[in-house]
Amino acid sequence: EPDLMAKIGHMAGFSLGEITALVAAGAMTFEDGLKLVKIRGEAMQASAEQHPGAMGNIIGLKDEVLEGVLAETKQATPGVL
Numbered sequence: 834e835p836d837l838m839a840k841i842g843h844m845a846g847f848s849l850g851e852i853t854a855l856v857a858a859g860a861m862t863f864e865d866g867l868k869l870v871k872i873r874g875e876a877m878q879a880s881a882e883q884h885p886g887a888m889g890n891i892i893g894l895k896d897e898v899l900e901g902v903l904a905e906t907k908q909a910t911p912g913v914l
Contacts, residue, residue: 849873886913 846854849870856866891899 841858844854844858846852852861852866852869852873855861856863861869891902894902
């Protein structure tokens with residue numbers, strides 16, 4: 834909505850949202866934003882192939898229990914945790 838966009842003074846984004854914010858602010862064309870998203874995705878894929886990893890989440894553990902789990906995992910697992 835052009836009227837809504839005219840009232841916005843600042844935009845920000847995190848990760849992929851940074852590109853969205855730049856396009857929405859008019860600092861980058863939609864087409865250039867798509868090109869940048871493609872390049873970003875290709876770079877992330879290449880990095881993932883060179884440095885395989887994993888991601889997970891932990892919900893509902895008390896801090897002291899989580900700290901114990903992390904300490905045990907660091908001892909048993911090489912690499913970055």
